[in-house]
Amino acid sequence: MASYDQTEDQQTGYSLFGSKGGVSSRPALEWSEGGDGYSLRIFGDWQVRHVRRIANEIKKLKCGTADAGPKDLIVDMAGLSGLDTAGAMLILDMNELLKSKGFAPKIINAREADQILFELISRHPRERDDVDVKSSMLLNLVRDLGETVLSIGRDIIEITAMIGQVTLSLLGLVIRPWRLRFTSLVHHLEHAGLKAVSIISLICFLIGAVIMQQSVEQLRAYSAEYFSIDMLGILALREVGVLLTSIMIAGRSGAAFTAEIGSMKMREEVDAMRALGIDPVETLIVPRVLALVIALPLLTFIGNIMCLAGGAFIAYQVMNIDLQSFIERLNDGVDIRHFYVGLIKTPFVALIIGIVGTLEGMRVQGSAESLGTHVRASVVKSIFLVIILDAAFAMALTAMGI
Amino acid sequence: MVALETPRLNPIIEVRHLHKQFGAQVVFEDLNLDVYEGEVLGIVGQSGGGKSVLLRCLNGLERYSAGKISFFGQDTAQMSGKDLRHVEARSGLLFQDGALFSALTVLQNIQVPMREHISLPKNIMDELAYLKLALVGLPANAAHKYPSELSGGMRKRAGLARALALDPKIVFLDEPTAGLDPIGANEFDMLIRDLQRTLGLTVFMVTHDLDSIFAICDRVAVLADKRIVRTGTPSELTKDPGHPWIKSYFCGERGRRAQGTAQTTS
Numbered sequence: 125m126a127s128y129d130q131t132e133d134q135q136t137g138y139s140l141f142g143s144k145g146g147v148s149s150r151p152a153l154e155w156s157e158g159g160d161g162y163s164l165r166i167f168g169d170w171q172v173r174h175v176r177r178i179a180n181e182i183k184k185l186k187c188g189t190a191d192a193g194p195k196d197l198i199v200d201m202a203g204l205s206g207l208d209t210a211g212a213m214l215i216l217d218m219n220e221l222l223k224s225k226g227f228a229p230k231i232i233n234a235r236e237a238d239q240i241l242f243e244l245i246s247r248h249p250r251e252r253d254d255v256d257v258k259s260s261m262l263l264n265l266v267r268d269l270g271e272t273v274l275s276i277g278r279d280i281i282e283i284t285a286m287i288g289q290v291t292l293s294l295l296g297l298v299i300r301p302w303r304l305r306f307t308s309l310v311h312h313l314e315h316a317g318l319k320a321v322s323i324i325s326l327i328c329f330l331i332g333a334v335i336m337q338q339s340v341e342q343l344r345a346y347s348a349e350y351f352s353i354d355m356l357g358i359l360a361l362r363e364v365g366v367l368l369t370s371i372m373i374a375g376r377s378g379a380a381f382t383a384e385i386g387s388m389k390m391r392e393e394v395d396a397m398r399a400l401g402i403d404p405v406e407t408l409i410v411p412r413v414l415a416l417v418i419a420l421p422l423l424t425f426i427g428n429i430m431c432l433a434g435g436a437f438i439a440y441q442v443m444n445i446d447l448q449s450f451i452e453r454l455n456d457g458v459d460i461r462h463f464y465v466g467l468i469k470t471p472f473v474a475l476i477i478g479i480v481g482t483l484e485g486m487r488v489q490g491s492a493e494s495l496g497t498h499v500r501a502s503v504v505k506s507i508f509l510v511i512i513l514d515a516a517f518a519m520a521l522t523a524m525g526i
Numbered sequence: 527m528v529a530l531e532t533p534r535l536n537p538i539i540e541v542r543h544l545h546k547q548f549g550a551q552v553v554f555e556d557l558n559l560d561v562y563e564g565e566v567l568g569i570v571g572q573s574g575g576g577k578s579v580l581l582r583c584l585n586g587l588e589r590y591s592a593g594k595i596s597f598f599g600q601d602t603a604q605m606s607g608k609d610l611r612h613v614e615a616r617s618g619l620l621f622q623d624g625a626l627f628s629a630l631t632v633l634q635n636i637q638v639p640m641r642e643h644i645s646l647p648k649n650i651m652d653e654l655a656y657l658k659l660a661l662v663g664l665p666a667n668a669a670h671k672y673p674s675e676l677s678g679g680m681r682k683r684a685g686l687a688r689a690l691a692l693d694p695k696i697v698f699l700d701e702p703t704a705g706l707d708p709i710g711a712n713e714f715d716m717l718i719r720d721l722q723r724t725l726g727l728t729v730f731m732v733t734h735d736l737d738s739i740f741a742i743c744d745r746v747a748v749l750a751d752k753r754i755v756r757t758g759t760p761s762e763l764t765k766d767p768g769h770p771w772i773k774s775y776f777c778g779e780r781g782r783r784a785q786g787t788a789q790t791t792s
Contacts, residue, residue: 172640172692176647210654252669253667
């Protein structure tokens with residue numbers, strides 16, 4: 125049972141992982157100038173793992189320049205104990221270097237396997253295609269800025285276009301309801317909607333409790349803790365329920381849509397659909413967007429309830445207000461219009477998350493890096509647009525006095 | 527034409543009583559195989575018969591339920607982490623579609639094993655990578671392309687260049703010529719044969735390419751009925767199949783055509 129250090133390779137005579145005897149031989153060069161000419165002796169393992177040492181040896185070579193005419197130089201490979209393509213390449217490079225210094229190198233004592241290796245390497249012209257990567261930082265900054273502005277412009281156009289396409293498909297569904305991919309819709313309703321209920325409930329409950337607690341703390345100074353219920357009701361129903369739900373769904377489903385469609389694009393599945401005459405918008409995008417438009421208002425409703433429940437819990441703990449009184453106060457202090465205001469935003473939010481998510485998915489190119497970039501962009505863009513939408517609604521509705 | 531006759535010596539890899547199943551489905555059981563130094567071993571078998579699974583088990587990418595795999599006489603299951611890395615640095619693996627790292631260019635892909643296992647000066651690393659690129663038949667301008675910009679055949683060649691980056695002692699190839707044009711497939715055969723002769727490269731090749739088998743395989747192992755039913759040289763298997771599947775594989779129309787071509791070109 126031989127250890128691989130000592131196994132010998134019968135083909136080339138060199139050992140498998142190092143020199144005979146299990147000790148790696150350091151690569152070395154020995155230059156000698158004699159009366160009968162110059163000679164260079166090569167020793168050791170000229171293999172890829174010793175390349176650094178080999179390069180040093182070649183650099184250290186003090187051979188001077190031949191003065192008159194090409195001087196004959198014998199390159200003796202008898203002392204070589206191991207050779208691979210890297211080593212052979214460096215030997216050939218060394219010969220070229222010696223030729224440029226005015227020598228005429230001639231290799232002797234090369235084994236047959238080595239000769240075949242030299243021939244194999246010389247057979248291939250060694251062209252290179254180097255790319256110059258010099259550019260100034262300031263120029264890069266300006267270029268990045270420009271590209272960002274252009275890409276925002278592109279985004280606006282493409283999102284609008286996609287809204288148009290989805291709307292067309294939906295209108296088509298009104299006329300031809302049998303073209304709806306019902307199973308797909310239900311699948312996404314389950315994953316984007318039903319499976320999100322627990323996490324939405326939990327975070328809304330906690331935030332409701334936090335808001336309630338903070339309001340009580342602050343209003344206590346004015347002996348107005350009781351009005352914290354009003355504050356929670358209005359905040360939760362108008363803003364917090366919607367925002368929390370949308371951000372959670374953007375992270376959960378928006379990212380998932382991008383990743384799903386992106387992987388399909390990477391594997392040419394979307395192209396296969398087109399080749400079979402199947403419209404990807406109708407098959408992939410519409411069910412997802414529609415599922416969100418149905419699910420998000422429902423999830424927001426649940427979120428609102430849980431937010432208020434969190435507040436009720438704290439109200440009981442801190443102010444000893446029981447549930448009955450809490451609900452009565454809510455009814456008196458919080459108008460129903462706040463609930464409608466919150467809910468009216470939800471279909472638009474769903475549209476944003478669905479379209480941005482699927483659009484970014486369709487933009488994924490062939491690499492894993494591209495997938496990561498677009499998933500990230502999908503989540504960031506949808507959350508950003510949702511918040512802008514929220515602010516716009518807030519300003520508009522307040523101006524209208526609603 | 528069969529490659530240089532190599533005297534059978536110590537086996538590099540010994541597989542004994544290997545058993546692998548996915549759930550209730552048994553892929554192979556009591557599988558025995560030897561891979562000898564310096565030989566080109568072809569693995570053939572039905573599609574879905576477990577050839578790729580066997581390849582993955584040998585490379586430690588799949589766990590096996592029972593049996594023993596030894597590299598150079600040492601049981602891989604008992605090897606220390608350091609020894610395993612030593613073995614990994616000395617073996618190359620070509621996946622079916624190249625499995626290139628999508629975020630790196632072709633040149634950078636080839637340099638991954640170099641960076642990982644040894645430290646090389648940058649200019650030599652580039653020179654060596656360009657050499658490997660040329661050896662597998664890729665043009666120099668492919669160096670800075672990303673895998674998504676390459677055709678299937680070019681991806682495979684780039685994968686081969688990466689597998690050969692450190693001049694491994696044994697290289698595992700999963701259907702290397704599938705998808706290559708006949709010129710490219712022939713160049714591949716010649717490259718493998720040259721590397722075998724010059725570096726003593728051992729090749730473990732899962733393949734369906736009858737032309738490759740007759741051109742460069744020293745031995746062929748047939749995976750059928752959940753184990754290796756026969757091993758032998760391609761001509762031995764043609765003359766004396768001993769198993770109905772082997773007969774239709776080697777002696778069917780394609781087999782006879784491939785053999786005829788191999789004989790006329792040798």
